[in-house]
Amino acid sequence: MRVLVTGGAGYIGSVVAARLLEAGHAVAVIDDLSTGHRDAVPDGCTFVEGCIRDRAAEVLGDVARYGRTDAVLHFAARSVVPESVRRPELYWTGNVGASLALLEAMRAADVRRIVFSSTAAVYGEPEEVPIRECAAVRPTNPYGASKAAVDAALAEHARMHGLGAVSLRYFNVAGAHGRHGERHATETHLIPIVLQVARGLRDSVAVYGEDYATADGSCVRDYIHVTDLADAHLRALEYCVPGAHRVFNLGNGAGFSVREVIEVCREITGHPIPAVPAPRRAGDPAVLVASAERARAELGWEPRLPELRDIVADAWAFHTAQDGRDERDARAGAPG
Incomplete structure (x- = not known):
């Protein structure tokens, strides 16, 4: 095709x-x-x-x-x-x-x-x-x-x-697929933002709201x-x-909290990743998770990598490799 x-x-x-x-x-x-x-x-x-x-x-x-x-x-x-x-x-x-x-x-x-x-x-x-x-x-x-x-x-x-x-x-x-990963000039997504702290590009990550009706008080989202x-x-x-x-x-059916994401990023990167409490953002629901039952039944789709550790590990591998490429390019372009 x-x-x-x-x-x-x-x-x-x-x-x-x-x-x-x-x-x-x-x-x-x-x-x-x-x-x-x-x-x-x-x-x-x-x-x-x-x-x-x-x-x-x-x-x-x-x-x-x-x-x-x-x-x-x-x-x-x-x-x-x-x-x-x-x-x-x-x-x-x-x-x-x-x-x-x-x-x-x-x-x-x-x-x-x-x-x-x-x-x-x-x-x-x-x-x-x-x-x-x-x-x-x-x-x-x-x-x-x-x-x-x-x-x-x-x-x-x-x-x-x-x-x-x-x-x-x-x-x-x-996550990432080989050399294809997430690169935005202005990052708004949680996992790459948290990984930016581990990469030294941010001092900390904000946790918007800690009193939601969830297991740890932070918002739960689908990944x-x-x-x-x-x-x-x-x-x-x-x-x-x-x-x-x-x-x-399409969704994982369960979701992960903001604090779960931060903790898994700490484990994968070995970086402490400071988290700073912040006020709730207007319009942020406690839980947003999509059901994929129709996709499973009609498309035969089943996530092969549903674990948060796998998602974060692949994203981290991409970013560290990209940082290495950027550093090599900067050295190659520097005056000798």
């Missing part, structure tokens, strides 16, 4: 592109490199630099140059919740507008299969956990709202144009290893049915 991966120079997109190549598929990547990295695109991919609004029609329509595309895996998006609150217009144009342009390019080129990287943030603050796919969609920020809007557009394109679409909704992704998430995308690709839009939640 020949697959187009949008956002394939980013964290999750690059891992999925690598897994597609390992499975024997031909892969093209579109990425504007605004948050991705050129060196993250796996060797063997056809790389097209640019935004999907400008380049998707070209790649999908130029069969002589790029080959006939069979399916799209769509990761390109802005994904920082605080930024979405400050600059919602970026999320409506960058996430929703660009996705609509991609869907029109797919329709023009008769590409009828898409897997969309959605988010469990579309559920907002759920009434019960683990969250199932029947939960009400009521996002509490523009990021979640933009993803919900794309989900709705996929459902309409499936109904009206016979598109086969799958949306995968999940919370936190961590999935990025390789397991990539495998779910490959399974979803095979599951696309013409005329149908299917939604699957």
Whole structure:
């Protein structure tokens, strides 16, 4: 199968592109490199630099140059919740507008299969956990709202144009797959933030709230290893049915508290990692965990690396290797 991966120079997109190549598929990547990295695109991919609004029609329509595309895996998006609150217009144009342009390019080129990287943030603050796919969609920020809007557009394109679409909704992704790991200019995710303390890039990590109704008083969140998430995308690709839009939640089913994450990071890194109590953040629920029962039953998906130690160990190995590469590059560029 020949697959187009949008956002394939980013964290999750690059891992999925690598897994597609390992499975024997031909892969093209579109990425504007605004948050991705050129060196993250796996060797063997056809790389097209640019935004999907400008380049998707070209790649999908130029069969002589790029080959006939069979399916799209769509990761390109802005994904920082605080930024979405400050600059919602970026999320409506960058996430929703660009996705609509991609869907029109797919329709023009008769590409009828898409897997969309959605988010469990579309559920907002759920009434019960683990969250199932029947939960009400009521996002509490523009990021979640933009993803919900794309989900709705996929459902309409499936109904009206016979598109086969799958949306995968999940919370936190961590870990690494070989040389492909998480690198953000502004980090907002807990595990890499904690590991930044161990790497000497931060003095401490804040624990926002210590009086939640959880075992240790800190928030509990869902974490999935990025390789397991990539495998779910490959399974979803095979599951696309013409005329149908299917939604699957992905999660570990239990979740880990903030203090559990910090303690495991201490064990893996051998660093004390100071944790500083901080006030609760507005809108932070005590527990956010997604149920993956539908994905298990229908996709046959089962996480192979559900343990927090495995997730953190792979993330730490990636970051220490990356730090070593950065140090070597700095020495090579220093005047002699």
